[in-house]
Amino acid sequence: MATTIPLPTVAGFRRQRWLARFVRRYPxxxxxxxxxxxxxxxAALATWLAPSDPLRTxxxxxxxxxxxxxxxxxxxxxxxxxxxxxFGARTALLVGxxxxxxxxxxxxxxxxxxxxxxxxxxxxxxxxADILISFPIIILALVIVAILGSGAFNLIVAIALSxxxxxxxxxxxxxxxxxxTAYVEAARxxxxxxxxxxxxxxxxxxxxxxxxxxxxxLGQAILLEASLSFLGLGVTEPTPAWGLMLSGAAVxxxxxxPWMAIFPGLAITFTVLAFNVLGDSLRDALDPRLRx
Amino acid sequence: xxxxxxxxxxxxxxxxxxxxxxxxxxxxxxPGDVVELRLVSGGMFVTKGVVEAERARLGLDKxxxxxxxxxxxxxxxxxxxxxxxxxAPISHxxxxxxxxxxxxxxxxxLIAVALALPLGTIAAxxxxxxxxxxxxxxxxxxxxTPSFWLGILLILFLLTYFHWLPPLTFTPLWQDPKANLxxxxxxxxxxxxxxxxxxxxxxxxxxxxxxxEDYVRTAWSKGLAERTIVRRHALRNAMLPVVTVIGLExxxxxxxxxxxxxxxxxxGIGKLFVDAISRRDYTLIQGLMLFVAAGYLLVxxxxxxxxxxxxxxxxxx
Numbered sequence: 001m002a003t004t005i006p007l008p009t010v011a012g013f014r015r016q017r018w019l020a021r022f023v024r025r026y027p028x029x030x031x032x033x034x035x036x037x038x039x040x041x042x043a044a045l046a047t048w049l050a051p052s053d054p055l056r057t058x059x060x061x062x063x064x065x066x067x068x069x070x071x072x073x074x075x076x077x078x079x080x081x082x083x084x085x086x087f088g089a090r091t092a093l094l095v096g097x098x099x100x101x102x103x104x105x106x107x108x109x110x111x112x113x114x115x116x117x118x119x120x121x122x123x124x125x126x127x128x129a130d131i132l133i134s135f136p137i138i139i140l141a142l143v144i145v146a147i148l149g150s151g152a153f154n155l156i157v158a159i160a161l162s163x164x165x166x167x168x169x170x171x172x173x174x175x176x177x178x179x180x181t182a183y184v185e186a187a188r189x190x191x192x193x194x195x196x197x198x199x200x201x202x203x204x205x206x207x208x209x210x211x212x213x214x215x216x217x218l219g220q221a222i223l224l225e226a227s228l229s230f231l232g233l234g235v236t237e238p239t240p241a242w243g244l245m246l247s248g249a250a251v252x253x254x255x256x257x258p259w260m261a262i263f264p265g266l267a268i269t270f271t272v273l274a275f276n277v278l279g280d281s282l283r284d285a286l287d288p289r290l291r292x
Numbered sequence: 293x294x295x296x297x298x299x300x301x302x303x304x305x306x307x308x309x310x311x312x313x314x315x316x317x318x319x320x321x322x323p324g325d326v327v328e329l330r331l332v333s334g335g336m337f338v339t340k341g342v343v344e345a346e347r348a349r350l351g352l353d354k355x356x357x358x359x360x361x362x363x364x365x366x367x368x369x370x371x372x373x374x375x376x377x378x379x380a381p382i383s384h385x386x387x388x389x390x391x392x393x394x395x396x397x398x399x400x401x402l403i404a405v406a407l408a409l410p411l412g413t414i415a416a417x418x419x420x421x422x423x424x425x426x427x428x429x430x431x432x433x434x435x436x437t438p439s440f441w442l443g444i445l446l447i448l449f450l451l452t453y454f455h456w457l458p459p460l461t462f463t464p465l466w467q468d469p470k471a472n473l474x475x476x477x478x479x480x481x482x483x484x485x486x487x488x489x490x491x492x493x494x495x496x497x498x499x500x501x502x503x504x505e506d507y508v509r510t511a512w513s514k515g516l517a518e519r520t521i522v523r524r525h526a527l528r529n530a531m532l533p534v535v536t537v538i539g540l541e542x543x544x545x546x547x548x549x550x551x552x553x554x555x556x557x558x559x560g561i562g563k564l565f566v567d568a569i570s571r572r573d574y575t576l577i578q579g580l581m582l583f584v585a586a587g588y589l590l591v592x593x594x595x596x597x598x599x600x601x602x603x604x605x606x607x608x609x
Contacts, residue, residue, distance in 0.1 A: 131311050134588040135581070136547025139565070146569040146577055147319065219436065226438055227551050231566050243438075251444055251555065255451045265441035273436035280432075 022285055029281020035274035043089040050083035054240045063257040073259040076249035081259060085267050087240035091152075092271060095225040095235070099156045100217035103163030108210045110164065111171030112202050115179055116194070126172070129165035137162045141224055145233050155234045159224050167213040174206045208286045215279030219272040226268045242268045293600075300596065304589050311585045312367065316360055319574050350376060350575070363578075372579035377571045382579035385564060392462050393553070393560035396476055396483070397545040403484030404491055405538060411488075412495025412534075413527065417518075419500065427492065434489035439548050443482040443555035450478065458556055479556040483548040487541045494537040498530035505529070531602055536595055543591035546584050 023030050042049060057077040064074040072081040114125045132140065144158035178184060179202070187197050226243030228234035235241040245264040254261050347353050351362055366373055372382035408431075415427035450456050458478060463471040502508065503526055511521045549562030561580070568576040599606050 127310065128314065131307075131314055131585070134311075134543075134585055136544045136584075138547040138550055139581070139584060142550070142565065142569050143318070143577060143581065146572055146574075223436075223438055227440065230438075230440055230551060231554060231570075233566075233569060246438075246441060246444065251447070254444060254448045258448055261441070261444045261448065265438065265444070268441065269433070269437045273433060276432055276436055 022281070026281035026285060029278045029285075032274040032276070032278035032281070035270065036278065039089055039271060039274070040093060042086055043093050046086050046090055050080075050086045052080045052083050054079060054083040054087040055238050056080075063253065063260075065257070066259050072263045073257065075245070075257070075260050076253065081245075081263055084240040084245055085242070085263055088242045088245065088264065088267060089271075091235055091239060091241040092222045092225060092268070095152065095156055095159070096218050096222040096275075099159035099221045099225075100163065100214055102156065103160035103221075104167050104210060104214040104217055106160070107164040107167035108171040108206060108213075109203070111168040112175045112198055112206060114168070115172045115175035116198050116202060122172075125168070129168050132162075132165035133169065137166075137220065138224060138227060141228060142231075142233065145228065150233050150236065152235050152239070155225060155228060158228075159221050162224075163213075163217050163221075167210070167217075170209050170213055171206050174209045175202055178202050178205050212279070212283040212286055215275065215282050219275035219279065222268065222275065223272050297597065300593060304586075304593065307589060308582070308586060312364070312582055313360075315578055315581045315585075316363065319578055320356070367582075372582070373575045375568075375573055375576045377568075377573040377576065382576055385576065386561065386579070386583060389560045389564055391464060392476075392558060393546075393549055393562060395465060395472075396480055396549060396553075396558070396560060397542065399476055399480035400483040400487060400545060400548070401538065401542050403480055404488040404541065407484065407488035408491035408495055409534075412492040413499060413522065415492070415496045416499035416503065417522065424496075427496070431489040431492040434485050434492075437486065438551070439482045439486045440551040440555045442485060443479060443552050446478045446482055447555070462559065476558075479552050479558060482555070483545065483552050486548060487545065490541060491534065491537050495530065495534050498533045499526055502526045502530045532599065535598055535602060539591050539595040539598075543588040546587070 051071070057079055058074070059077070062074060062076060066073040066081075072085065074080055075084070110125065114122045135143075140162035141158045144161050145154060148154040148157060184197060184201055187201050192200075225234055225241070226246070229241045229243030230247045232247060235244055237244060242264040246261060250257075250260040250264070344353075351359055354362070363373060370383065372386075374381050375385055378385070411427045411430070415424045418424050447457065450458070458475050459471075463475060465472045508521060508525055511525045516525075546562060546565070549560060550565055551562070552558075553560045553562040554566060561583075564576070565580050567573075568580060
């Protein structure tokens, strides 16, 4: 993933050198990146890696504790927990990546356009964004789910939309500075149109805040997906999803079968942790001003 | 000062009005009809007559401007309307749950602050050591751990070692303080740990910045004890951003309560929200959103006033 990062700052410094320096200076971030790559490979190869079908129920083997047959035990329907955790990575990464990319991209474009044109439209968009960020993300996502209905696709849309105002404000702030630069002036002077200036000259220069926000969204999106699925408003049974695995029987039978609750939760925590650590390192490396 | 406070407070009204308009529009963006969507999503078989009757009952047969005017006129009289599901007034639904959620929010915040201030301070003072590393890891892990999972683990722990399950019914604080605290401490811990993370990091970075200031160096060169320097010179000046974060986190606590109340079976505002969402009780959702927004604005208002107290350089003359 790190190799595709466009160079944000000084011209002429080379990709390999940047990567080598990143590896040397941010070992934790690299560790996070490695975990994510391992997760992504696991999710992609889930069909081959999972010991059994995550949907196959076996009522003769319910609540089997972790052991040789089922490494992480089985759930209330006798489904293999390890297989469900592995397939759950697919759901988490799919929802996480598409919601984050979608939300961050739409929000960033609105931010640049708002900064570029300014005026009344800018004012209205800013007021709206200000109001929308006064709601916790999960509340926003829940309300959008209520409006759209549940299901995996609507869940992605809901999470993406709740990210939009957050990145919009940050990108707009960066874009405001770029609007006044000499090269945008120059582009206008040689007769470039609005859209050419926006997409060829301004968008590439807000890539740093975009990437920083994007990585911070990835962890949040996975956490949101887990929370909403846990509440029964996201991914629905029998799809293997970590949040869903933690609801219902996992809580009711927590003492009898603690492995049902422990492992999916660990999967969520590790994944979000990996994304957050990588995100923090990327932020420090790309745009230290965004440090919180 | 008084003038500023009054002006700032009155400015909350137009902001809330915009919030109300936004929520109103948002709910009505729904393709199709709210009533139809709600009844059909319940999986019920409904006749046209039922839908029409429900529409009339909710006033949805009136023109949209009329509906908005009705809602606004109600809001002026602090009437949030009635729930589509239970038929009870929304202000009542919120009021009966407010005590629990507010107490939980305050306890969570206290736990978060009690964790964050010492941890953030020690991490900043011992920057780059293993202590700093452990604290940072602890706070990053807090952000990554879903609070509902932490809640489940806490229940597992309590069941295994104490054979004790948090009771299903809520005991108010004034009725039996001990039973009340014993019941709420666990969900507060689950929420508080997560919310301590951001405050810990903010305390650490704010303190690091202040420790580089000239007046701190002066304090050192005067030969003051580390305790005094940290308490009187550094921490006091680092508090401004920390207080902001604590306040905003408090305003956002409803987000944490939404999932945690579910785990601990607490009938609070968070659970009401989730129920409203899953029942597609649009009037209740509207009311709750407005309530959450009002809470956020109010907290922001209080933070602004606190600034002037904490930093004498800031005055709202």
